[in-house]
Amino acid sequence: MKKQIRKEDLVVDARMINSSGIGTYLKNILPIISENFNLTLLGDLKELASFEWTKGLKIIEFNLKIYSLKEQLLYPFIIPKTDLFWCPHFNAPFLPTRARKMLTTIYDVNHLANKESSSFAKWIYAKLLYALAVRKSEKIITISKFSKAELLKYTNAKTKKIKIVYCGVDFAKFANVYQNLEYEVPEKYILYVGNIKPHKNLLTLLRAYKILPENIKQTYKLVILGKKEGFITPDLEIFKFIEEHSLMKYIFFTGYVEDYEVPLIYQKASLFVFPSLYEGFGLPVLEAMASGVPVLTSNATSLSEVGGEAAMYFDPTNFNELSVKIQEFVLNQELGKMYVRKGKLQAKRFSWETAGKRHIEIIDDLINESTYGAA
Structure with a gap:
């Protein structure tokens, strides 16, 4: 009423x-x-x-x-x-x-x-x-x-x-999805959500992804949800790194996505990775948890305050550590399921x-x- x-x-x-x-x-x-x-x-x-x-x-x-x-x-x-x-x-x-x-x-x-x-x-x-x-x-x-x-x-x-x-977080929006995605994404993928400003630290994720075993990269593509143009301070080094290391065949930029399609892109992900160096809150962490996706996030700034014990953390300056932890998730389905359960409970607190x-x-x-x- x-x-x-x-x-x-x-x-x-x-x-x-x-x-x-x-x-x-x-x-x-x-x-x-x-x-x-x-x-x-x-x-x-x-x-x-x-x-x-x-x-x-x-x-x-x-x-x-x-x-x-x-x-x-x-x-x-x-x-x-x-x-x-x-x-x-x-x-x-x-x-x-x-x-x-x-x-x-x-x-x-x-x-x-x-x-x-x-x-x-x-x-x-x-x-x-x-x-x-x-x-x-x-x-x-x-x-x-x-x-x-x-x-x-x-x-x-x-x-x-x-x-x-x-x-x-709108738990119902991210936990219950009824629409079909209107364009194709890879069958299995690791998801990043955010822009490409330097403090978002996408370059560390790319470095971690680059050194993954070839069979993992072939199976799990990297999907980057967000615009790649139009920012005041874009991290141009990202595109240089992708080109120099021939990573385009593994990486999928969604560009702008309509609001109603975002939950589906979360839900279809095998793992959500958030490498940010600086966040006032870190809303994508909760959105991924509500979507039933295991979360691997930086331990910097506010992120442990938001993620609690429902996420696995890594040093955002250490791409080797991040690469190892990505492998832990994709090779151990039970580990992912445990973090999915914890994540849904954590998201309901906000x-x-x-x-x-x-x-x-x-x-x-x-x-x-x-x-x-x-x-």
Whole structure:
């Protein structure tokens, strides 16, 4: 039953609703929030109107590029008078707006922690945006204990300002699939999900895969789910490595995949490998677990916090260790089955419904403080 919408006004920047990680977050949190507030969305009118839950909501056309100076200059004119403005990324407005208060979600501080991954100018601009978002936001939502610690390390954020809300996974979506995949994937494969930015560490997986015995490579292809073009900081060394070592016959790039096809690609995998060097949360780990796929993941940053005892871990700087552990899984079916059982239980601990309720509590507290001046 739909809840009665309250009178409090909430404005959300929803331009990134079809981005990979942030888009998944918004698609799951916003429908829950929309049932509790007088919600206005900023973004592409046609894009946002395609979602059933946006019907009846006010949408303000706002298509400017994320991180651009122009978005910052126009924020004060675009954001209407409201009780609270929620920016679900660190590109929060640094000029005054008509919102009484501001809430910002900061998933990680990768741009600051991995300074070498971008130009000095981009690092300076990111540092400025993080600093202003932290200073101007009344509260900050982040998605793991690790990310909270990083925020405290790299910014001037105060502990009391930061609220941890774990992401969720739509267990039913990944555990129950009824559609047929519309294009072919290999019969058996090891799966990687993510983009090709350097911190995703795909090159280590490729190095580990390269030294697998030939019979394993012939049997288990490597499927890379995600776009390989269009990123601000792509890892171009990946394509050079694939070409130099004649790996194309073993590797399948899916390119962009529709939302409804993603669960099937997970479920058909024999093993999921996530070699990332830096993650605020690591949602693909939970998606693979919910899909009934054994998970082999890096032990870096937040990943052990999310995977618990339901994943096997490896040092993301050691491709030899990763190669050995891949062989353990493909040669020992019982090992995989054990991790599948553990993974399904672990994934059930993280729900979007719980995350959505926590967001509502945080927004409620901020709006009440704004309205009544509560401490």
